[in-house]
Amino acid sequence: MKKKISIIGAGLAGCEAAWQLANRGYEVILYEKKRILKNEIQKLDDFCELVCSNTFRSTILGNAVGCLKEEMKLLDSFVLNCALETSIPAGESLAVDREMFSSLVTSKLNKHKNIKIIDKEIDNISSEEITLISSGPLTGEKLKLSIQNLVGEEYFYFFDAISPTIDKASINFNKVFIKNRYEKGETQDYINCPMSKEEYLTFYNELIRAETFPLRLENEKTFRIFEGCMPIEIMAKRDINTMRYGPLKPIGLRNLDGSDNYAVVQLRQDNAALSAYNMVGFQTNLKIKEQQRVFKKIPGLENAIFVRYGQMHENNYINSPTLLNNRLQLKHNNNIFFAGQITGVEGYLESAASGLVTSLNIINWIEKKSPIIFPYDTVIGALIRYILLSNPQNFQPMKSNWHIVQTSFDPNIKYNKQERREEYYKNSMNSLNQFISKYNITMK
Ligand SMILES: Cc1cc2nc3c(=O)[nH]c(=O)nc-3n(C[C@H](O)[C@H](O)[C@H](O)COP(=O)(O)OP(=O)(O)OC[C@H]3O[C@@H](n4cnc5c(N)ncnc54)[C@H](O)[C@@H]3O)c2cc1C
Incomplete structure (x- = not known):
């Protein structure tokens, strides 16, 4: 048996890393606290819980997160393979049944001969053992202090938000229609609640006046919200048309009779049983009674029963550009590695991707080989580059997007948007394939 590695946190990053290390013959001790102590948004006992949306987002190849999926396939990602096995229809997104997904991940890890799972809240980090910290955006309180002591740097934290889920049986199907945007995809999966101008304005006026939960004052100095996960009421307050x-954009979502809408709220399947639907983009900090009142103004949701209400949450991450080297290893304590959202990547797949990168680097470090630096024209390489080389003064978490990917376009060709996206994808695949064979990153 090769060396032992402790992993703190069996989330998206920790599970991916555990599998990659164990499959390469390393002994893994995986510590997870959720069966003893859940945080306020965890519901399941199983690992790799998708706490908000049940999708790994787009599968479109011209979209950066769609490209990341293809990269993760080439790298034989454990998390992505489990997601594909438990996927449910969602147009051009990869959605999963969240319970089946977590259950599959957990049973595979449980059965692996090189992985030992320990249900425990880790509150102190041993600098003597090789440890991967992947405790996520809601790291346990004591561990947070221990990490703060260890890194000696200011800890950033702010709020993120989740959107409500509706019981399908409570939706008024006389008022809604089923369609994907532009009717893309083999099956039509989204439930759309169309709004006239008058209905939109009523909803807007109620929303901007609705009562919200107070924010924690001591955090407000560093209060920041991901643009991609902005509470709907904050978005509405920016401008009457921002939503x-x-x-709520109506484009590509005409009614079944071909007529246009002023605005459309979309609901996306949330479970395999098709009994629950998530309100797309409706992350919110409204008080519960206000969610019941205001969201019922949406046509089709007059009698909505909420399976889960929207909420806002704290999100923790470290200043990676200052603290980590290119193995995602603490510069001043080489036994400690980081992966997942705590490093400043954002999103389920991005977190799994960083778990994969860190695990390969732990192995190369143990085996005294050079760091594995993924090419910057791949999405996976660009994400890691982003968290390591961003300006530390203004460091914020990042999802997959083409803006961070470095690629060279032929200066003699005038690309349109679609062609540029195709070029990004093509370059990424070429580059990653070459990289995998050059560095002999064998898949197990
Ligand atoms: C409210 C909210 C909504 C979100 N919505 C989305 C979304 O819709 N889509 C998306 O792509 N991303 C979303 N994210 C981000 C998402 O949570 C992360 O991208 C992803 O789960 C991070 O993976 P991770 O492995 O870093 O952390 P996690 O998946 O959170 O895993 C960390 C694990 O560590 C465990 N742990 C923590 N402290 C300890 C300790 N002291 N000892 C032992 N175990 C510990 C936790 O119990 C947890 O299981 C959301 C985040 C939040 C907070």
Whole structure:
């Protein structure tokens, strides 16, 4: 048996890393606290819980997160393979039945001969053992202090938000229609609640006046919200039309008779049983009674029964550009590695990807080989580059997007948007394939 590695946190990053290390013959001790102590949004006992949306987002190849999926396939990602095995229809997104997904991940890890799972809340980090910290955006309180002591740096934290889920049986199907945007995809999966101008304005006026939960004052100095996960009421307050250019955009969602809408709220399947639907882009900090009152103004949701209400949450991450080297290893304590959202990547797949990168680097470090630096024209390489080389003064978590990917376009060709996206994807695949064979990153 090769060396032992302790992993703190069996989330998206920790599970991916555990599998990659164990499959390469390393002994893994995986510590997870959720069966003893859940945080306020965890519901399941199983690992790798998708706490909000049940999708790994787009599968479109011209979209950066769609490209990341293809990269993760080439790298034989454990998390992605489990997601594909438990997927449910969602147009051009990869959605999973969250319970089946977590159960599959947990049973595979449980059965692995090189992985030992320990249900325990880790509150102190041993600097003597090789340890991967992947405790996520809601790291346990004591561990947070221990990490703060260890890194000696200011800890950043702010709020993130989740959107409500509706019982399908409570939706008024006389008022809604089923369609994907532009009717893309083999099956039509989204439930759409169309709004006239008058209905939109009523909803807007109620929303901007609705009562929200108070924010924790001591955190407000560092209060920041991911643009991609902005509470709907904050978005509405920016401008009367902002929602119509965001989650309520009507484009590509004509009524079944071909007529246009002023705005459309979309609901996406949330479970395999098709009994629950998530309000797309409706992350919110409204008080519960206000969610019941205001969201019922949406046509089709007059009698909505909420399976889960929207909420806002704290999110923790370290200043990676200052603290980590290119193995995602603490510069001043080489036994400690980081992966997942705590490093400043954002999203389920991005967190799994960083778990994969860190695990390969732990092995190369143990085996005294050079760091594995993924090419910057791949999405996976660009994400790691982003968290390591961003300006530490203004470091914020990042999802997959083409803006961070470095690629060279032929200066003699005038690309349109679609062609540029195709070029990004093509370059990424070429580059990653070459990288895998050059560095002999064998898949197990
Ligand atoms: C409210 C909220 C909503 C979100 N919505 C989305 C979304 O819709 N889509 C998306 O892509 N991303 C979303 N995210 C981000 C998402 O949580 C992360 O991208 C992803 O789960 C991070 O993976 P991770 O492995 O870093 O952390 P996690 O998946 O959170 O895993 C960390 C694990 O560590 C465990 N742990 C923590 N402290 C300790 C300790 N002291 N001892 C032992 N175990 C510990 C936790 O119990 C947890 O299981 C959301 C995050 C939050 C907070």
